[in-house]
Amino acid sequence: MKKTILAIALSSVAFVGSAFAQDMKIGVSIPAADHGWTAGVVYHANRIAEKLEASHPGLDVIVKTSPDPGSQANALQDLEIQGIDALVILPTNPDPLVNAIKEVKNKGIFVALVDRAPSNNDTSVRDLYVAGNNYALGEVAGKYIAGRNPDAKVVVIRGMPIPIDQERQDGFDAGIAGSDIEVLDRQFGNWNRDDAFKVMQDYLTKYDHIDVVWCQDDDMSVGVLQAIEQAQRDDIQYVVGGAGSKDMIKRVMDGDPMIPVDVLYPPAMVGTALEMTAAALYDNVPTAGVYTIDATLVTPENAEHYYFPDSPF
Secondary structure (H helix, E strand, O other): OHHHHHHHHHHHHHHHHHHHOOOOEEEEEEEOOOOHHHHHHHHHHHHHHHHHHHHOOOOEEEEEEEOOHHHHHHHHHHHHHOOOOEEEEOOOOOHHHHHHHHHHHOOOOEEEEEOOOOOOOOHHHOOEEEEEOHHHHHHHHHHHHHHHOOOOEEEEEEOOOOHHHHHHHHHHHHHHOOOOOEEEEEEEOOOOHHHHHHHHHHHHHHOOOOOEEEEOOHHHHHHHHHHHHHHOOOOOOEEEOOEOOHHHHHHHHOOOOOOOOEEEOOOOHHHHHHHHHHHHHHHOOOOOEEEEEOOOEEOOOOHHHHOOOOOOO
């Protein structure tokens, strides 16, 4: 009887919440697709927006992309004018947008910040923060390499000289601590496949023997693999990347020896933030605070769970 009463009560709450939220609007402000990862962000934002609109009649999810902070500040003003009830934002660059985001939040609008926080870690700009674990991305990669090749000669392709790059480097160093791994070199590939291609060419010229390559991003892995293939080097056993691009996940699924694993830093996190925001609006679910997504090691055994063949990334 108690279970029946509880079920009726929950149904009533769900009905009231649904009816109350018929005309709700969620604004989504994200970077334009300037490289593979952000293309994935755009894809997953639109994918989850369609899913939520289908399951919540009357809900309007407005997705806007912006190439730079100035354009994104204008997009926030436009969303505010349209009367949004909540904002999900992945900033192009968070620091120049702090005041624009605060302006939205100060009007009582729920704000979910994704991936990129202000450099001073100002928590007043958001209700919810959803992000990947940059330190763990490096640590998981380091532990895998140290466990498989504890005396490997490794070259590293870094991202860009910004804080999250250093977090990943620190995690990697912690992951290989205690092993006999020798890091031959670390250079910036700017999370760009062409730049990574050039860095890898330089490594191949400088070093006669390399066992493993670690690069922070799957886009860079593409350039690394091209450089290795062109040089016809057979000493390099494998490459470990990160992010979870569909091409690299497919290689893991297929048992490609050059890409045995990948480490997640999923662009789908914007969808997670959007779903949590909808839950806060519709069901009064407490979602304020920080939600950190694990840096999962993708292996042939679990790869299918992270494979989105229709995604551009």
